[in-house]
Amino acid sequence: MRIDILTIFPEMFENVLSSSMLGRAAARGILEFYTHNIRDYSQSKHRNTDDYPFGGGAGMVMMAQPIFDCIDAVTADCCLNDAEKRIRRIVMSPRGRTLTPELAMQLANEENLLILAGHYEGIDERVMELMDDEISIGDYVLTGGELPAMVLIDCLSRFIPGVLGSIESTEDESFSGSGLLEYPQYTRPSVFRDREVPAVLLNGNHAEINKWRRNQALIKTKQMRPDLLSKAELSKKDLEFLSSLDEI
DSSP: OOOEEEEEGGGGGGHHHHHHHHHHHHHHSOOOOOOOOEGGGOOOOOOEEEEEOOOOOOOOOOOHHHHHHHHHHHHHHHHTTTTTOOEEEEEEEEEEOOHHHHHHHHHOOOEOOOOOOOOEEEOOHHHHHSSSSSESSSSSOOOOHHHHHHHHHHHTTTSSTTTTSSGGGTTTSSSSSOOOOOOOOSSSOSEEEEEEEGGGGGGGGGGHHHHHHHHHHHHHHHHHHHGGTTTTTOHHHHHHHHHHHHHH
């Protein structure tokens, strides 16, 4: 997958995209990252990328011209040898649809993504009309779209074959598979500062371990995100276990 990122702060992405799993995936050719400084495309004398909003109001708005020209350059480079190549254009925006595992898996199937990380008070709406999607990482506002873009890239990359060491790594995590939060995890030592690992995890009985993990996932979800239970895939035994919690 090729991912092009349009931003006025390309330096923010350097360490993130070259470290850990993303860095290893790039080194193996699974992912290709290209950052583009929108300022380089500004026709303004001072390389401005923002201006005052028409109609007045607080803050500044990102100008259409530098972003349009940047998108044109990226598209020409990406499609140099294939004029029919499809590039999915995404802008990170608080008004966009919320990022979910399902959306991340959908995006992971794309061959080329262009991600615009906006800044200031907003982006000229004529730029937004070029985009295929507006995506938000939550119901809050940050100072720019750079951090949300990093979150999106990290999230979707986990669903690309070869990025993680094992495909099973995504199956039991929170919001994946059954829709429940993840069960508690432990590692050595089995006793640390008088806190013991649950005995069931040490007895080697995988049926009992799986049952314990399932029940713990139900408990965690009920405690932290009870709203998820209405959408989760619950068996009759799951419902009986949840009912027993109410009786305690």
